[in-house]
Amino acid sequence: MPTTSQFHPWIDGSIVGLYLLVTMVAGLWVRRYVSKVEHFLVAGREMNLYLGIASLAATEFGIITCMYAAEAGYTKGFAGATPGICQALAMLLIGLTGFCVKPLRASGAITLPELFEKRFGVRVRWLAGVVIVLGGLLNMGVFLKIGGDFLCAVCGWDTSYLVPVMGGLLLLVAIYTILGGMLSVLVTDFLQFIVMSVGLLVVTLLILYHLGWDQLEAAVRTQHGEGGFNPLIHPEMGWSYLIFQIIGNGAATLTWQTTISRLLSAKDAATGQRIYVRTSFFFVCRWLVPVLWGVAALAMFGPVGDGESTIMMMPRFLSVFLPVGLMGLMVAAMLAADMSTDSSYMLGWGSVIYNDILAPFRKGRWPEARAIRWNRCIVALIGVYLFVFGLLYEIQGDAWSYLLLSGSVYLSSMSVLLIACCYWKRANSWGAFGAILGGAVVPITFLTLEKLTATAEFAVRIGKDNAGIATFAAAALGMIIGSLLKPSARPHDA
Amino acid sequence: MSAFWHLLLWACVLWYSSITLLVALRGWKDILTMLRRLRDGEGDDTP
Numbered sequence: 001m002p003t004t005s006q007f008h009p010w011i012d013g014s015i016v017g018l019y020l021l022v023t024m025v026a027g028l029w030v031r032r033y034v035s036k037v038e039h040f041l042v043a044g045r046e047m048n049l050y051l052g053i054a055s056l057a058a059t060e061f062g063i064i065t066c067m068y069a070a071e072a073g074y075t076k077g078f079a080g081a082t083p084g085i086c087q088a089l090a091m092l093l094i095g096l097t098g099f100c101v102k103p104l105r106a107s108g109a110i111t112l113p114e115l116f117e118k119r120f121g122v123r124v125r126w127l128a129g130v131v132i133v134l135g136g137l138l139n140m141g142v143f144l145k146i147g148g149d150f151l152c153a154v155c156g157w158d159t160s161y162l163v164p165v166m167g168g169l170l171l172l173v174a175i176y177t178i179l180g181g182m183l184s185v186l187v188t189d190f191l192q193f194i195v196m197s198v199g200l201l202v203v204t205l206l207i208l209y210h211l212g213w214d215q216l217e218a219a220v221r222t223q224h225g226e227g228g229f230n231p232l233i234h235p236e237m238g239w240s241y242l243i244f245q246i247i248g249n250g251a252a253t254l255t256w257q258t259t260i261s262r263l264l265s266a267k268d269a270a271t272g273q274r275i276y277v278r279t280s281f282f283f284v285c286r287w288l289v290p291v292l293w294g295v296a297a298l299a300m301f302g303p304v305g306d307g308e309s310t311i312m313m314m315p316r317f318l319s320v321f322l323p324v325g326l327m328g329l330m331v332a333a334m335l336a337a338d339m340s341t342d343s344s345y346m347l348g349w350g351s352v353i354y355n356d357i358l359a360p361f362r363k364g365r366w367p368e369a370r371a372i373r374w375n376r377c378i379v380a381l382i383g384v385y386l387f388v389f390g391l392l393y394e395i396q397g398d399a400w401s402y403l404l405l406s407g408s409v410y411l412s413s414m415s416v417l418l419i420a421c422c423y424w425k426r427a428n429s430w431g432a433f434g435a436i437l438g439g440a441v442v443p444i445t446f447l448t449l450e451k452l453t454a455t456a457e458f459a460v461r462i463g464k465d466n467a468g469i470a471t472f473a474a475a476a477l478g479m480i481i482g483s484l485l486k487p488s489a490r491p492h493d494a
Numbered sequence: 495m496s497a498f499w500h501l502l503l504w505a506c507v508l509w510y511s512s513i514t515l516l517v518a519l520r521g522w523k524d525i526l527t528m529l530r531r532l533r534d535g536e537g538d539d540t541p
Contacts, residue, residue: 033532044532051524054517078499186528190521197514204507217496229495282513285506292503 005156005319005327012328019332020172023191023339027176027184037371040181041110041351042265047186052275054193055186055344056262057282061196062341063147063334066290068403070314073294074304077220077228079237080294084287086242087249088280095276098269100254103422105269112255112414113356119421120432122360128417129356131436135410136257136349137382139403141389143345144170146311147338148390153315154331166390169338174383177343178376182265185343192336199333202326203318204289207296210321216292219299240465247472248408251415256407257348293317342386350378408468412475413439420479427483434482439475442467 007013034040047055072080094101109115113132117125148166152159176184207216220228227234231242253259253276266272297317304310322330354375366374416435420427446467449459459467 030529033529039532043528046528046531048524048527050517050520051528053513054521078496081499081502183529183532187525190517190525193521194514194518197510201507201511201514208503213500217500221496226495229499278513281506281509284502285510288499288503288506289510 005154006322006324007155007319007327007331008324011324012331015325015328016332016335019195019336023188023336024172024176026191027180027188030183030187031176031180033183034179034181034372036368037354037366037375038110039183040372040375041347041355042261043182043186045265046267047262047265047271048267049271049274049278051186051190052262052266052271053279053282055189055340056259056275056279057286058189058193058196058337058340059258059262059344060283060341061286061337062143063150063338064143064341064403065286066293066334066337067146067150067311067314069287069290070294070297071311072287073291074298074313075294075310076231076234076236077224077295077298078288078291079224079228079231079234081284081287081291082231082237082242083245083249084284084291086245087253087286088283090246090250090253091276091283092280094250094253095273095278095280098273100418100422101260101263101272101276102269104260104418105263105266105272110264111257111352111355112260112418113352116417116421116432119427120417120429124417124429124432124436125356126360127433127436128414129352129359131410131413131440132257132352133349133357135407136345136352137385137389138409139407140345140349141386142403143338143342144386144390147342149312150315150334151331153312154319154327154334156319167387169335170342170383170387173339173342173346174380177346178379181372181375181379182261182347185340185347186265188343189340192340195336196333196340199330199336200285200289203322203330203333204292206322206326207292211296211299215299216295220295223298223303240463240469244465244468248411248468251411251472252407255411255414255418257352258344261344261348261351290314296321346379346382346386350375350382353378408471409440409443411439412443412472413478416472416475416479420483424483427479428486430486431479431481431483434478434480435475436478438478439471442471442474 036044038044069080069084072083093099104112104115107115107118111129111132113125113128116128144166145162147169148162149159151157151165151169152161157165176188180187224234227237231237232239262275263272266275293314297313300317300321301313304313318327318330354371358374413436416439417432420431420435446459446462446464449455449462
């Protein structure tokens, strides 16, 4: 397999350097507008439609997205893009109906736990904050390493460059996120969306032009048969995979902090819903474009050899396929995608730590300068965590399944809490604790089983999809049983 | 099923190109409006 990269240090390096310079200048320029903590966390709720589309799309597409979706294309064919269709449909339906998101935005909350406090009390708010942060950080912890792996592979660098590449990426993102908060994130997201989109489209068109649909289709048919086009007959997918994707992507659209922070930053609920509707089809592109790149890697290299990693096939393909100049554009596009994701995720989890987990420790309302200072420290600490966790943790199995399963630690319980909070009058704090407990126990147990040598085979037999479905079922059962068990409040107790 | 993915792929290319162009033209105005309102303090009281 050829491994020599087409990356030219001067030509491609200059394109990447120019992109980084413009991004940093823009990110730092808007920090002067941050005078209140609401500016830092939700951009003063001044985001309008097109900026919202750019920000949501840029946030939800990182190198990690490109890598796991391309891996799905390589290992499952075009059927690997099924999660994108599930998420697009979920976002379209939620945007059109305002299901949950309308009352959430109307509440004026900055985070989900803040809404939960109004219905379930302060303890549920705090615990929900802890679950969101644990699930989110566990999920996000692998972003940086996979991003570093991608850049080393496409640029043809030795893996010893991984740590400086990871550190450099993180430092740049951290600087403008710490100083400008959501305002810097939105402005850089806009630039990053354009650079990322141009890069993605150019590379996709080049693949279609050079390899052609017939060659790509033949590669999928030879390797995966009809299962490469139909998820229901693919041996690694089937009904349990599809059901978990529908539930998981629906829950992510409702509760994923970085997604709903765009809704909460919108200037009103109607704008938030319009952002969801107009961005929904992007989630098909977000999967199908990298899946195509993965299929192209399959067409060029064939099945993976001994000791080779399926997730690294797409970057290896790009490193030899793209000519000088376009390689720089693609690397700039991927850096744009990754930086926008990292910055939004750091800010998203940081906002929950400040707004909900630290809420009991804040006596009264803090002065704005102090609140902003704390938020900046929290974002910096998340950056340190990312750097350390990214170096230590190794994913078992494919990346997307890990991300969905670790994310389901909170997706399950938080989506159940949100739906019950908005639409079930009988829901109460016991039910909320039951849902959080049920939603956390199943995925944590499964991940532990997977890591222990004695139980790893048992975990494989259960499968990630069944474990994920069980997580949502456990959270829903916890809510129903807990709520029904709690005695109704007597009129004078109210 | 192959034709479905082929059509969906071209739909993605066309839609993505259009939305990129639209966002590039209109998103810039959104940024300027947002920054102007924040500078003037107009957004402070909105829930």
